[in-house]
Amino acid sequence: MTAIDVQGLTKTYGETVANDDLSFAVEDGEIFGFLGPNGAGKTTCIRTLMGFQSPTEGTATVLGADVRDAEALREARADVGYLPAHPSFDGDVTGGAFLDFQADLKGDARRAELLELFDPPLDRKIREYSTGNAQMLAIVQAFMHDPDLVVMDEPTSGLDPLKQERFNEFVREERDRGLTVFFSSHVLAEVRRICDRVGIVRDGHLVALEDVADLLGRGGKRVRVQTAERVDPQDFAFEGVLDLSLHGDSAHFTFAGDYDDLIDHLDDLTVVDLTVDEPPLEDVFMHFYGESAPSTTGPEPEDGRV
Numbered sequence: 001m002t003a004i005d006v007q008g009l010t011k012t013y014g015e016t017v018a019n020d021d022l023s024f025a026v027e028d029g030e031i032f033g034f035l036g037p038n039g040a041g042k043t044t045c046i047r048t049l050m051g052f053q054s055p056t057e058g059t060a061t062v063l064g065a066d067v068r069d070a071e072a073l074r075e076a077r078a079d080v081g082y083l084p085a086h087p088s089f090d091g092d093v094t095g096g097a098f099l100d101f102q103a104d105l106k107g108d109a110r111r112a113e114l115l116e117l118f119d120p121p122l123d124r125k126i127r128e129y130s131t132g133n134a135q136m137l138a139i140v141q142a143f144m145h146d147p148d149l150v151v152m153d154e155p156t157s158g159l160d161p162l163k164q165e166r167f168n169e170f171v172r173e174e175r176d177r178g179l180t181v182f183f184s185s186h187v188l189a190e191v192r193r194i195c196d197r198v199g200i201v202r203d204g205h206l207v208a209l210e211d212v213a214d215l216l217g218r219g220g221k222r223v224r225v226q227t228a229e230r231v232d233p234q235d236f237a238f239e240g241v242l243d244l245s246l247h248g249d250s251a252h253f254t255f256a257g258d259y260d261d262l263i264d265h266l267d268d269l270t271v272v273d274l275t276v277d278e279p280p281l282e283d284v285f286m287h288f289y290g291e292s293a294p295s296t297t298g299p300e301p302e303d304g305r306v
């Protein structure tokens, strides 16, 4: 079955077209990353899927329920976990009381197990929570009723690196058990590690929809060749070589051609060292993000954010 089916979804706020004719599907059992720069329209789409607002045009189904049909969506949501971008809690209640309340609404079969992994201080009032503790509480509530589909808006924001890794590992394990996951992210490293497919949005439009492996494959490989002699541009004038730079006895380039050709050409040289690496995802996404992409040499890429 298709867990989420978005069909020509458009949402406008006055003059702003936040989502413009989006169409894509999230299949059962996959982890689908919804990526895009700030203001691209990710939260707008997620809020429409959750039924908090109506589409201006087009529609979507969530576990078979049309988002325009409030009753059908309410029923379907019993099997959906939702983690909003900015979880809002009643600060006067304790984390434990909040989970008790949520348990009455939708069940909590997996609460204890989740609290082993994500451990906000349950006896403290939520107003005293750090950002990370509030995020962990929101994660526990999103998964504790053992949903079939989880929709998350930037789920790892506010988590420290250890908790982020724990969360990513948890999501992968849940996918292996059959859970479907749809989440928005700015964190490229996270996408590489956990997503099966990505949809990339920019200015409300879907600009790419593909397997992460294909996206990386199309970006070519980063090649560094060191030779016994000084290299010449002519040595690398063959199909598939991009962004060539020469440094004395070594050449650096992106290769998007046939590997047999590369090996044949390298055979003419005396190669003393050779590395072939995956390109950084940042380079692959730059193409889609254009000017809104970050510098890959700035401070942000350390955590892979775009």
Ligand SMILES: Nc1ncnc2c1ncn2[C@@H]1O[C@H](COP(=O)(O)OP(=O)(O)OP(=O)(O)O)[C@@H](O)[C@H]1O
Pocket (backbone or CB within 6 Å): 013, 016, 017, 018, 036, 037, 038, 039, 040, 041, 042, 043, 044, 045
């Ligand atoms: N309630 C609203 N009223 C008016 N404009 C809105 C509203 N919500 C979102 N927008 C506008 O719609 C566009 C898409 O916003 P949205 O929050 O969906 O983007 P996003 O991709 O989630 O961004 P971010 O990564 O910064 O959270 C933006 O131009 C935003 O200013």
